[in-house]
Amino acid sequence: MTSITNRNYFELFRLEPRFQLDLRLLDTGYKELQGRVHPDRAVHLGDAERRLSLQWATFANEAYRTLKRPLDRARYLLGLRGVDTQEETLTALPQEFLLEQMEWREQLQEAAMNRDVEELKRLERQVQGELKGLLERLGTLLDVEHCYEPAAALVRQMQFLDKLSAKISDACEALEH
Secondary structure (H helix, E strand, O other), rough: OOOOOOOOHHHHOOOOOOOOOOOOHHHHHHHHHHHOOOOOHHOOOOHHHHHHHHHHHHHHOOOOHHHHOOOHHHHHHHHHHHOOOOOOOOOOOOOOOOOOOOOHHHHHHHHHHHHHHHHEEEHHHHHHHHHHHHHHHHHOOOOOHOOOHHHHHHHHHHHHHHHHHHHHHHHHHHHHH
């Protein structure tokens, strides 16, 4: 096993650094790598080799989780390109987007108060549809147009939608139990 520090997540799984990934190839690469570096395979080795095996397995798990999730994959790709998404510091978003967010959050509150699971599911489908469209646009910005600053702005918007989607799911789950 060689050093971990000089590897990026895409290289680790022998994938081209792109937003649009064949997730089957990612899964295959992950399973193959885990077969080589899993700590259980190093039990007969010395302490240093076992530690290195554990480091590789941990790195592989982190890389896999990052590349598996589209929003995390976009953040990682942008980071490789030297672009910080500035999600913590740059909170200015288009007014139209913010108004839509406020409207959806009001709908979420009202549906949850009224215990209207069907309305929550409708809202969830609507938000998921919006996320899907943004994901497609993000793929184009990153893989085709190589426009990284607009992609970072899109990641910031998607973060809001991702959180809203989680809140809707939580509300549905709470009402269904």
